[in-house]
Amino acid sequence: MKVKDYSKEQLTDFYETMFKMRRFEEETFEFYKKGMMAGLAHLYMGEEAVATGVCAALKEDDYIGSTHRGHGHLVARGAEIDRMMAEILGKETGYSNGKGGSMHIMAMDKGILGANGIVGGEIPIATGAAYTIKYKGTDQVAVSFMGDSATNEGTFHESVNMAAAWDLPCIYVIENNLYGISVDIRDVTNTPDLAVRAKGYDIPGVVVDGMDVTAVYEAAKKAVKRAREGKGPTIIECKTYRWQGHHVGDPATYRKRRSETEKEDWMAKCPVTNFRKEIIEAGKVTEDEIKQLEEKVEAEIQAAVKFAADSPYPDASEAFTDVFQEGTL
Amino acid sequence: MKEITYAQAICEALDEEMERDDNIVMLGEDIGFIGGNFKCTVGLLEKYGDLRVKDTPISEQGFVGMGVGMALTGLRPVIELMFSDFLLVAADQVINQMAKIRYMSGGQANVPMTIRCPIGAGRSSAAQHSQSMQAMVAQFPGTKIVVPSTAREAKGLLKTAIRDDDPVLFLEHKMEYNKKYQIDDDVEPIPFGKARIAREGKDITIAATSSMVMKSEEAAEKLAKEGIECEIIDLRTIVPLDTETIIESVKKTGKLIVADEAHERCGIGAEIAAAVADDIFYYLDAPCGRVANPNVPLPFSPALEFPLIPSADKVYDKVKTYFK
Ligand SMILES: Cc1ncc(C[n+]2csc(CCOP(=O)(O)OP(=O)(O)O)c2C)c(N)n1
Numbered sequence: 001m002k003v004k005d006y007s008k009e010q011l012t013d014f015y016e017t018m019f020k021m022r023r024f025e026e027e028t029f030e031f032y033k034k035g036m037m038a039g040l041a042h043l044y045m046g047e048e049a050v051a052t053g054v055c056a057a058l059k060e061d062d063y064i065g066s067t068h069r070g071h072g073h074l075v076a077r078g079a080e081i082d083r084m085m086a087e088i089l090g091k092e093t094g095y096s097n098g099k100g101g102s103m104h105i106m107a108m109d110k111g112i113l114g115a116n117g118i119v120g121g122e123i124p125i126a127t128g129a130a131y132t133i134k135y136k137g138t139d140q141v142a143v144s145f146m147g148d149s150a151t152n153e154g155t156f157h158e159s160v161n162m163a164a165a166w167d168l169p170c171i172y173v174i175e176n177n178l179y180g181i182s183v184d185i186r187d188v189t190n191t192p193d194l195a196v197r198a199k200g201y202d203i204p205g206v207v208v209d210g211m212d213v214t215a216v217y218e219a220a221k222k223a224v225k226r227a228r229e230g231k232g233p234t235i236i237e238c239k240t241y242r243w244q245g246h247h248v249g250d251p252a253t254y255r256k257r258r259s260e261t262e263k264e265d266w267m268a269k270c271p272v273t274n275f276r277k278e279i280i281e282a283g284k285v286t287e288d289e290i291k292q293l294e295e296k297v298e299a300e301i302q303a304a305v306k307f308a309a310d311s312p313y314p315d316a317s318e319a320f321t322d323v324f325q326e327g328t329l
Numbered sequence: 330m331k332e333i334t335y336a337q338a339i340c341e342a343l344d345e346e347m348e349r350d351d352n353i354v355m356l357g358e359d360i361g362f363i364g365g366n367f368k369c370t371v372g373l374l375e376k377y378g379d380l381r382v383k384d385t386p387i388s389e390q391g392f393v394g395m396g397v398g399m400a401l402t403g404l405r406p407v408i409e410l411m412f413s414d415f416l417l418v419a420a421d422q423v424i425n426q427m428a429k430i431r432y433m434s435g436g437q438a439n440v441p442m443t444i445r446c447p448i449g450a451g452r453s454s455a456a457q458h459s460q461s462m463q464a465m466v467a468q469f470p471g472t473k474i475v476v477p478s479t480a481r482e483a484k485g486l487l488k489t490a491i492r493d494d495d496p497v498l499f500l501e502h503k504m505e506y507n508k509k510y511q512i513d514d515d516v517e518p519i520p521f522g523k524a525r526i527a528r529e530g531k532d533i534t535i536a537a538t539s540s541m542v543m544k545s546e547e548a549a550e551k552l553a554k555e556g557i558e559c560e561i562i563d564l565r566t567i568v569p570l571d572t573e574t575i576i577e578s579v580k581k582t583g584k585l586i587v588a589d590e591a592h593e594r595c596g597i598g599a600e601i602a603a604a605v606a607d608d609i610f611y612y613l614d615a616p617c618g619r620v621a622n623p624n625v626p627l628p629f630s631p632a633l634e635f636p637l638i639p640s641a642d643k644v645y646d647k648v649k650t651y652f653k
């Protein structure tokens with residue numbers, strides 16, 4: 001579907017979410033560069049259309065499982081960005097009171113079953129949420145986001161197999177950004193498309209342009225419909241690219257192996273700026289309206305940055321809470 | 330009172346809990362149609378249907394991980410692993426996911442799931458089907474660990490495990506499954522972290538887990554005839570560990586042996602000995618002793634396996650070293 005077929009509201013929602021993710025990650029990168037952030041973070045810049053398009057097809061009570069590169073998924077699900085940033089900085093006001101950090105942000109009230117530090121670790125967890133849905137007989141769905149490289153973990157096969165065998169309402173979204181750290185997926189996998197594996201489970205598998213939010217949204221809508229109707233899982237592979245290295249400290253020199261301009265070529269397909277241009281040119285919104293929207297998001301981002309920076313660190317005793325319901329044992 | 334096997338006691342606990350709470354759903358290999366490899370789920374598929382008693386493919390990471398996801402979204406999954414050795418196949422989901430999600434989420438989430446699986450040697454099952462995983466899992470905070478002794482204990486503790494809001498690893502001893510026990514018609518949930526004095530005595534304390542409780546009782550009978558009175562503590566749970574009861578007993582007896590079937594190195598015995606020495610060193614009138622598996626894998630041949638397994642005789646011999 002071309003943008004002309006969407007409502008203005010839908011298009012501005014897409015743009016607002018993608019722009020917010022982009023700005024969120026730029027500020028996260030700043031935290032790192034300024035030495036305000038301990039540890040590392042895996043930035044989602046470049047992949048915004050994927051989480052945005054998929055989550056736009058969801059309802060409030062659906063579930064998602066996320067990954068180490070999870071900020072975008074959380075923003076798309078409407079997680080509170082100030083508490084996310086506070087968590088990334090290890091502050092008391094963060095989603096996990098500083099115990100999780102970037103790689104483990106969880107927002108149960110938004111159905112976000114957690115980012116995950118183990119590649120492929122979340123796939124069976126999201127599949128289990130789909131089992132709950134099936135058992136309870138509701139019309140919810142669960143989405144399992146994963147990187148391309150996670151499809152080579154055993155959990156991927158085990159989970160998709162069970163979801164297919166039992167028609168579980170789970171949607172497996174592969175964010176194929178070509179790399180697992182430095183390893184090119186094409187060097188370690190025999191098929192250029194990963195969605196073809198769906199054939200092995202006799203379920204639909206689709207490949208979409210992950211730089212095009214409407215393409216992702218249409219594919220997700222179809223998969224969600226199928227899942228809600230009790231017809232089972234779908235694999236959606238989104239071809240995408242990360243602007244930055246694997247994490248904030250990775251210069252990503254390995255990406256010139258195939259082509260000197262690989263990164264620049266992908267950046268030319270920017271899901272945020274191209275979409276902005278497209279909806280203005282299509283006459284769906286005016287430049288002024290977009291600017292207003294951007295200012296609104298910017299204010300929210302700045303407030304979140306300030307909130308996170310100004311929040312206190314947790315007391316050291318916080319480490320001894322939440323091991324068990326009783327605290328520690 | 331009635332006579333049932335340990336496996337039947339487990340089955341009764343599962344049945345009574347499933348009847349009480351619709352949110353309990355079981356996943357595992359062969360638990361449905363044939364009622365479990367060790368017959369702990371007989372009749373449950375017929376009674377509760379195949380969405381609640383689900384035969385899974387051989388995908389331990391997958392279905393343990395699904396249990397985590399089910400627990401996060403409002404169910405109380407009970408997962409059966411055919412052997413505790415397969416915890417290692419599912420280790421990421423057990424240790425990095427299940428045990429840590431409450432913590433990593435800052436208490437937003439809880440994971441009320443139970444993993445049941447058999448431990449122990451004695452069936453010529455060799456190196457990959459005979460291990461006892463309690464100490465290994467206890468090393469990682471976030472999972473409660475139950476090592477029930479008798480049928481009654483298994484039934485009462487399993488009910489508590491299922492009702493607990495945190496992950497529980499419930500380790501059944503495979504040599505107990507077919508043993509018959511007299512048990513009350515109704516068994517209430519038994520609280521975690523409260524050890525049971527299985528036998529009172531003044532001369533030496535034996536802190537024991539799982540079937541080592543019964544083996545210690547057997548040894549104690551013989552020792553009593555020689556005038557040595559053993560106090561046997563059935564630990565019931567390793568996490569939480571009832572150090573208070575152990576310490577009270579050792580204050581009285583001045584001597585402690587820990588009997589646990591897992592390998593000796595870095596085991597529960599070492600842990601308890603250290604805890605006791607930390608707290609009441611001056612009450613001890615001898616070093617703490619351990620009865621455990623030696624630090625070799627479990628071999629196949631009965632000629633090799635049986636000499637290794639901690640037995641009543643080994644407990645007897647160990648106690649005797651304190652009374653020369
Ligand atoms: C089980 C496991 N193996 C390895 C790692 C280290 N690691 C973290 S992210 C990553 C690459 C993952 O690639 P992909 O799934 O494609 O996601 P992307 O980072 O590209 O978004 C690796 C190897 C890990 N965290 N977990």
Ligand SMILES: [Mg+2]
Nearest residue numbers: 147148179180
């Ligand atoms: Mg990748």
